[in-house]
Each structure stands twice: as C-alpha cells, then as structure tokens.
Amino acid sequence: MLELNDVEAWRSYANDQRSKGYSVGLVPTMGALHEGHVSLFRAAKESSDVVLATIFVNPRQFHDARDLERYPRTPAEDRGVALASGVDCLISPTLSAMWPDYPAPTPTTVTLSVLGEAFEGAGRPGHFDGVASVVAKLFAITGPGRAYFGEKDFQQLAVIRQMVRDLSFDVEIVGCPIVRDLDGLALSSRNVQLSPEGRDVALGFSRALRSVATEARGASVQRDTLRAVLEEAGVDVAYAEVVNPSTLAPSRDDETGGRRALLAGYVEGIRLVDNGPVDVAGR
Numbered sequence: 001m002l003e004l005n006d007v008e009a010w011r012s013y014a015n016d017q018r019s020k021g022y023s024v025g026l027v028p029t030m031g032a033l034h035e036g037h038v039s040l041f042r043a044a045k046e047s048s049d050v051v052l053a054t055i056f057v058n059p060r061q062f063h064d065a066r067d068l069e070r071y072p073r074t075p076a077e078d079r080g081v082a083l084a085s086g087v088d089c090l091i092s093p094t095l096s097a098m099w100p101d102y103p104a105p106t107p108t109t110v111t112l113s114v115l116g117e118a119f120e121g122a123g124r125p126g127h128f129d130g131v132a133s134v135v136a137k138l139f140a141i142t143g144p145g146r147a148y149f150g151e152k153d154f155q156q157l158a159v160i161r162q163m164v165r166d167l168s169f170d171v172e173i174v175g176c177p178i179v180r181d182l183d184g185l186a187l188s189s190r191n192v193q194l195s196p197e198g199r200d201v202a203l204g205f206s207r208a209l210r211s212v213a214t215e216a217r218g219a220s221v222q223r224d225t226l227r228a229v230l231e232e233a234g235v236d237v238a239y240a241e242v243v244n245p246s247t248l249a250p251s252r253d254d255e256t257g258g259r260r261a262l263l264a265g266y267v268e269g270i271r272l273v274d275n276g277p278v279d280v281a282g283r
C-alpha cells in the first residue's frame with residue numbers, strides 16, 4: 001500500500017492509474033477507521049481497479065472547536081486497517097495542503113441551499129458547506145470514476161449526490177449500507193467516546209428505528225414513536241423525522257412513496273446520528 005501526504009504526488013498517482021486504463025475509486029474518511037469504513041473499502045475494491053482512501057479531519061465541517069479537538073485520531077491503527085482492507089493508496093493530506101488559508105475562510109466554497117440547511121445543517125451551521133467543499137477538492141485532485149459514501153450519513157450522501165448533479169462532476173456516487181455492532185449500534189468513530197452507560201442509552205437509536213421499520217403507520221405517528229423511544233432511552237433528541245429519501249422533505253401522513261427515518265441526538269454530550277427505512281402505511 002502506497003502512503004502519500006503530498007497533494008501533487010497524490011494527483012499524479014491518480015492520473016497515472018487512469019492513464020494506464022485503471023478505474024479509480026475514492027473513499028473519503030476522517031480516520032479512526034472501523035468496520036463501517038472497511039465496508040466502503042471492500043465495496044470500492046469490488047467495483048474499482050484502484051482504491052484510494054483519504055484520511056482528513058476536515059476542520060471546516062466542525063461547528064464546535066471542542067468537538068474537533070476531541071475527534072479521535074488513530075493514524076497507526078488506520079494504516080493497518082487500510083492495508084488489511086485492500087486499500088491501494090492511503091492519503092493523509094496536511095491541513096495546510098488542503099486549506100492554506102485556514103483558519104481564515106477560503107474565498108471559494110460550495111454552498112448547499114435547502115438540502116444542506118435542514119437536520120444536520122440546522123444543528124451545525126456551515127457543516128455541509130464544509131463537507132461539500134472538501135469533497136469537491138478531493139474529486140478535483142483525484143478524478144475518481146466512483147466515490148463511496150456510507151448511508152450512515154444519509155443527509156451527507158444526499159448532499160454529495162446533489163452537488164455532483166449541480167456541478168456536473170464526472171463521478172458515480174455509490175451509497176453503502178450502514179454497518180452496525182451486534183447490539184444494533186451503528187458504528188461510528190465517535191462511539192469510543194461513550195461510557196458503557198452511554199452506550200446503553202445510544203442503543204435507543206436502533207431501537208427507535210426498529211420500532212417504525214415494520215409498523216405501517218402515518219408519518220406523524222412514526223415521528224412520535226421515534227421521539228418517544230429515544231427520550232425513554234435517555235437521548236437528548238436533536239431531531240426525529242420521517243422524510244422522503246430523495247428530497248429529505250418531511251413525509252405527509254398520506255404519502256405512499258418510500259420513507260426514511262432520520263435521527264440525531266446527544267448522549268453524554270456526544271452528537272450521534274442514525275437512520276433507517278420506514279414502513280409506509282397504505283401501500
């Protein structure tokens with residue numbers, strides 16, 4: 001596995017692979033790698049010839065300085081995980097290479113209206129502008145044929161798909177299913193910050209999702225159920241919504257298309273998100 005941190009070396013590696021006729025798959029991450037990331041590497045290995053993984057804790061998508069500071073960083077372990085998962089090139093760019101102006105704002109950024117403003121965007125203003133801007137840079141440097149993102153961050157996936165459509169990036173976005181622990185907790189780099197008791201509280205997320213996954217009811221009843229299960233578990237709920245999976249607009253009770261539950265809340269001061277499919281009444 002090749003390891004690079006210089007942006008120009010990374011660009012020329014990707015150019016070189018493409019000129020040899022290999023398809024390039026990109027998996028952007030913030031590191032502290034776990035089985036959720038590994039599932040993206042495996043998906044990339046299956047449908048792209050060369051897998052590039054990036055590890056960059058992007059400060060522009062953090063709203064809270066303390067959250068950024070506390071974000072887990074495990075570079076030595078990450079190297080082992082990437083190597084064992086078939087990553088061909090692991091890229092860990094420096095902050096100054098990615099954002100030379102930081103902490104001053106970068107003059108050119110990507111801004112998402114509507115999709116970027118609700119849910120995670122409402123609780124963390126500027127979050128998706130930071131995500132979209134860094135992903136646009138990763139695309140510009142790498143020129144991937146495909147890029148792989150987890151459904152764990154469902155709104156992020158929708159935002160990236162929207163950006164790719166609106167700005168005509170020549171990249172196929174591949175969404176990969178959520179990987180969960182045996183107890184149902186969605187894997188997340190932030191889970192290591194939870195105490196054993198906090199982890200029990202956090203199980204409220206998957207419990208809430210299970211409670212609406214197969215119960216065909218109106219969207220407003222499902223919303224109430226989600227919130228009640230989360231609150232009962234002890235989660236400080238940020239939102240519990242049932243939405244159209246493409247537009248993320250709140251579902252109406254009589255809507256018969258697909259629905260997705262989007263959840264976010266705080267456990268021991270740590271913000272957690274989860275989501276899942278929801279059964280639809282009247283189909």
Ligand code: AMP
Pocket residue numbers: 028029030031035036037039040148149150151152153176177178179180186187188189
């Ligand atoms: P992160 O390092 O948290 O920014 O995540 C990098 C990528 O891994 C994103 O596309 C996430 O959606 C994805 N990811 C994180 N956790 C999971 C999970 N439990 N299952 C599937 N994908 C995940």
